[in-house]
Amino acid sequence: SAVISQKPSRDICQRGTSLTIQCQVDSQVTMMFWYRQQPGQSLTLIATANQGSEATYESGFVIDKFPISRPNLTFSTLTVSNMSPEDSSIYLCSAQDRPNQPQHFGDGTRLSIL
Amino acid sequence: GNSVTQMEGPVTLSEEAFLTINCTYTATGYPSLFWYVQYPGEGLQLLLKATKADDKGSNKGFEATYRKETTSFHLEKGSVQVSDSAVYFCALSANFGNEKLTFGTGTRLTIIP
Numbered sequence: 001s002a003v004i005s006q007k008p009s010r011d012i013c014q015r016g017t018s019l020t021i022q023c024q025v026d027s028q029v030t031m032m033f034w035y036r037q038q039p040g041q042s043l044t045l046i047a048t049a050n051q052g053s054e055a056t057y058e059s060g061f062v063i064d065k066f067p068i069s070r071p072n073l074t075f076s077t078l079t080v081s082n083m084s085p086e087d088s089s090i091y092l093c094s095a096q097d098r099p100n101q102p103q104h105f106g107d108g109t110r111l112s113i114l
Numbered sequence: 115g116n117s118v119t120q121m122e123g124p125v126t127l128s129e130e131a132f133l134t135i136n137c138t139y140t141a142t143g144y145p146s147l148f149w150y151v152q153y154p155g156e157g158l159q160l161l162l163k164a165t166k167a168d169d170k171g172s173n174k175g176f177e178a179t180y181r182k183e184t185t186s187f188h189l190e191k192g193s194v195q196v197s198d199s200a201v202y203f204c205a206l207s208a209n210f211g212n213e214k215l216t217f218g219t220g221t222r223l224t225i226i227p
Contacts, residue, residue, distance in 0.1 A: 045214045092157055100211055101211065
């Protein structure tokens with residue numbers, strides 16, 4: 001299965017700033033996804049990162065707040081823009097190697113906004 | 115829409131006890147079902163999966179059977195260890211597992227020596 005690396009693993013940021021999270025996969029994958037896990041909560045999908053086209057966002061998430069790039073089949077970034085304390089969460093990247101295979105996750109980025 | 119209902123936690127058990135964490139789902143079509151585990155300070159790891167009715171997923175002594183008639187995918191382990199302490203998430207992905215994951219609320223499991 002694909003091995004997924006996320007950077008940074010954690011960060012503490014000032015409100016109003018932006019942070020870009022990187023997700024690197026050790027092999028080419030068909031699908032990549034970005035999830036948010038708010039403190040003590042389950043995971044919610046932010047968007048599906050599509051290679052070569054704009055990401056597909058879930059209801060309640062918008063591109064201006066969470067711009068996503070996917071320049072190739074092994075890499076994606078998620079930016080959390082104009083951060084507020086409500087954005088304090090764990091952000092997780094996942095990837096699906098091939099159709100009909102399960103998603104595998106990185107270790108996540110633990111983000112705190114002061 | 116798709117949804118997953120998971121047994122509320124937290125759950126505390128003694129070492130070597132029997133574990134069951136209930137999970138039921140609502141989905142159209144042909145969903146794949148999963149259990150993921152999150153150890154403290156880590157991301158999610160796939161624990162086991164099942165892709166069609168009556169499939170049994172198993173790993174590390176954990177088992178779950180895809181029951182279409184009861185729309186359930188309960189997680190079981192015969193004898194838990196302290197190292198099993200973690201948060202367990204039941205999840206589904208529609209269309210044979212090729213769509214987004216819909217997660218349950220998670221169940222925090224603590225095993226006492």
